[in-house]
Amino acid sequence: NAGVTQTPKFQVLKTGQSMTLQCAQDMNHNSMYWYRQDPGMGLRLIYYSASEGTTDKGEVPNGYNVSRLNKREFSLRLESAAPSQTSVYFCASTPVSTANQPQHFGDGTRLSIL
Amino acid sequence: AQKITQTQPGMFVQEKEAVTLDCTYDTSDQSYGLFWYKQPSSGEMIFLIYQGSYDEQNATEGRYSLNFQKARKSANLVISASQLGDSAMYFCAMREALLGQNFVFGPGTRLSVLP
Numbered sequence: 133n134a135g136v137t138q139t140p141k142f143q144v145l146k147t148g149q150s151m152t153l154q155c156a157q158d159m160n161h162n163s164m165y166w167y168r169q170d171p172g173m174g175l176r177l178i179y180y181s182a183s184e185g186t187t188d189k190g191e192v193p194n195g196y197n198v199s200r201l202n203k204r205e206f207s208l209r210l211e212s213a214a215p216s217q218t219s220v221y222f223c224a225s226t227p228v229s230t231a232n233q234p235q236h237f238g239d240g241t242r243l244s245i246l
Numbered sequence: 247a248q249k250i251t252q253t254q255p256g257m258f259v260q261e262k263e264a265v266t267l268d269c270t271y272d273t274s275d276q277s278y279g280l281f282w283y284k285q286p287s288s289g290e291m292i293f294l295i296y297q298g299s300y301d302e303q304n305a306t307e308g309r310y311s312l313n314f315q316k317a318r319k320s321a322n323l324v325i326s327a328s329q330l331g332d333s334a335m336y337f338c339a340m341r342e343a344l345l346g347q348n349f350v351f352g353p354g355t356r357l358s359v360l361p
Contacts (some may be wrong), residue, residue: 174250174353175349222291236293237283240290
């Protein structure tokens, strides 16, 4: 009963390096999200995908790209990592696009940019 | 403007007592959902309780209840009979039907339960 799986759990990068955070859900959910969590700021939406084949920007999209590879997978890419992108990244999913559906979260990826 | 406000950065409560965590929200949408999540020190986000804008009764889930005051735009979380395991960050979140894809989170309240 995996739910939402994020890989890796921890990563250290040097400034300018690139990497992709992976997210997969096995609940047949339509919508998927990427958030970053910084101290004192709650969760901020980076990108989301309402359904397979669509992606949209959230509150803080600069410096990131996403790919909704299929219904299960939604990846987040940092093309040229910056220290300001040091954060904890969460992937989440919801079944359908209605207001009463809570999000199911992965366990997070702790990313440090040196 | 902040859509979700949690004015208590930190709260302390004695074990077995009740505690209320405040949340106020801002929306012009008539249809929206309000959620509370718990984040223990291990880091995962755990869904606790949901309240819909059209729900007439306050939501309850075990020891959790949501004190929903629509006119005041507040959705406070009440935890009864606090346990040591309730020590965690608590986040209030809103999803507006017109902006259905976007959840907005508050900054959180850190609750510490004292033995």
